[in-house]
Amino acid sequence: MSQLQQALRSLEDTFGRRFNATSAMRESHGRDESWHEAALPDAVVFPESSAEVQRIVSVCAEYGVPIVPWGTGTGLEGAVCAVRGGVSVDLSEMNNIVAVHPEDLDAVVQPAVTHRALNQHLKTSGLFFPVDPGADASLGGMAATRASGTNAVRYGTMRENVLALEVVLADGRIIRTGTRAKKSSAGYDLTRLFVGSEGTLGIITELSLRLFGTPESIAVAVCPFETLEGAVETVIATIQSGIPVARIELLDELQIKSINDFSGLSLPEKNTLFLEFHGSENSTEEQALFVEALASECGGGDFQWRTKTEERQELWRARHNVAYACKKLRPGAELWATDVCVPISRLAECILETKKDLEKTSLLAPLVGHVGDGNFHLTILVKPEIASEVEEAKRLNQRLVERAIAMDGTCTGEHGVGLGKREYLLKEHGEGLSVMKTLKDALDPQGLMNPGKIFLES
């Protein structure tokens, strides 16, 4: 019996019906929501506690079997693809909200709690958790990817909003990184090391998260622009003026068309900003008037307010569903989402040059972005079976990444490296990449934790 078979038998003995090696289950755990090709695990295990995760990791370590953590499978860079087989650790049973401490503005959750589930739970508390990627991703997966979303421009990403983690390491030890104190100088920042490590250093089994008070007043507006440039210039001026805008999202004409179709809206098909302001009644009004004046100088129309809660929810739901709206634009296509992030002063140049590149291709690719952070996505709709299209997408993405890095930006603002960005890390980090590999080797000497991710294998 092979090492792999021995490991699987041991896990099956322990987990019984929570161990599953059927093809259906393996297939459902071999890929995420992106274009990346499926790569199936040999089995899927559903632990219910940190101790059970520890048990899985220990068995896999003993037999040299790869371990791939699974949250909701909503990633966009293939981080859950089991490229070397092994065991998919599906954390969906670990979905309890362990504690909410309203008096300290923090919460403790298990990794499979999603950001919407947490916010639903917080609904009557007057508190909310701000990090909101489009998909209803698990908070463990969001920490692993260093995810962000529409509120990051004001409230930060998972980097800023994870206070502490519990992590099962490659050797089966469980550690807790950080405390519930808001700040600390007590040694190395292990929390930030595991945030963004994509399961390659350990499995996150619990998270302490920062919460925020629901603002007294929320104002939401839509603003269509004559030109894409005008919309981007408005964003740049807003950020440079220091207005604490809560959300400032750009959608190009095609993206607006797609969400009109998918979400049943009837927005003018123009390059458009969605804006949200938080504060007291007075301060949201002040902020909004200021930004409206900036927009008007850049060819923006009047702000169209969404005053009712339902109208606001409808708008943001449509925004969060852009991935699905894009898919509907071209049935049968897969999503290849680019994700560069650049210094805000370079954003217009980066977007406009990328649009020019896009025009020279045959590709369909709506643009949407968390532009207040300098982060935007082209959602390229590719049919993986058409090789020439994949090649075109690859070239477009590569030129975009190189442009962003040349602007002192990053190849990925929030989607993670996974499989898709590995080849760009050397250009972005230089010698720093080998330091990352040193850390990886130190914490996972057998190379079993989500192998093949972040680092190109030699």
Next chain:
Amino acid sequence: MSQLQQALRSLEDTFGRRFNATSAMRESHGRDESWHEAALPDAVVFPESSAEVQRIVSVCAEYGVPIVPWGTGTGLEGAVCAVRGGVSVDLSEMNNIVAVHPEDLDAVVQPAVTHRALNQHLKTSGLFFPVDPGADASLGGMAATRASGTNAVRYGTMRENVLALEVVLADGRIIRTGTRAKKSSAGYDLTRLFVGSEGTLGIITELSLRLFGTPESIAVAVCPFETLEGAVETVIATIQSGIPVARIELLDELQIKSINDFSGLSLPEKNTLFLEFHGSENSTEEQALFVEALASECGGGDFQWRTKTEERQELWRARHNVAYACKKLRPGAELWATDVCVPISRLAECILETKKDLEKTSLLAPLVGHVGDGNFHLTILVKPEIASEVEEAKRLNQRLVERAIAMDGTCTGEHGVGLGKREYLLKEHGEGLSVMKTLKDALDPQGLMNPGKIFLES
């Protein structure tokens, strides 16, 4: 000739007059501003560039000689004491502001630029850098210590405000961590790993820092309280209400007395909050009225406004000089500053129990704190030659640290571990401490980078 002598000769050959092994120079580089006993380096070298730092590190690595980076020597936990001798790398010649990018709200500086020098430089730009420890510390040292200060409650600490670093590693390689993008998911967060590493993983030779727009309106008030408890309860209620207070500092009666004496103020000798609000005229007024009402419910007097710029500066200068004010309270004494940070809901309990402990001792120890973060200091004035006093201080500090850790807080909010907090890290981090040691061993296998700091030597 010993290895050490060979290293020193090589450095002297290279650096000439910027190599100095006189007793006076060694003595001036053997201790910081705290009670920790001096431990002299064998020589001090003054590099002028990253390449020169690289040269020093390479020579020391070749001969197995310890390396201790030096910024301004204003630390409080002995992080610059050369407990195993070796070379003090005084970075004071690397004090250029390399670039300010107002359009991106960031700046690039060499490590010896101090926070006041940077803000002086930014004075006419409408921008400022918020992290402001009491001493005019170097930004490199502040990053190394993960420092904070009075603005952290609103603007974050060095953790949030360092975008990227250039670091010379133990093997002499130079890396750059991060880009100028505001967020990234491109691999492990090396920036956050080096922030707070206290020179034990490498030497910071350049920093990219976030800047903020100077607020349109700044309102500063002083509010004396009938009781210490009332002052703390006001802070807790303010934070819990989500008011984005820019500064909220607590000074106890003795601390007020000390700054009246040292800085020539005439504040009532009561437990007092210093408050600052940032925003538009309307929003600072709204915030201030709200907090004033909270204070009044907790036995606070009316806010005494500091409306003129000079009055505000005088107040904050006095606050920043508390360490020197404390020293004047008891000439000849050294500073033993405690630095716990706890969840805000536990702050009153933590402070009041600590005050009770203090009353049972013979020690003089004013209290001051960045209480909005749950962080406060007792500045214990000890005469190191009086053994019983040092023992008392040690016991008081130990009880305080254990109390904070039991409250899920940290032994150090902003001063770092250095020599003074090493013994508490196991209790705070458990197995996490051994993970830190694994990282240390991976990046500094010879153990030459600021040895004896953070980790107790076995």
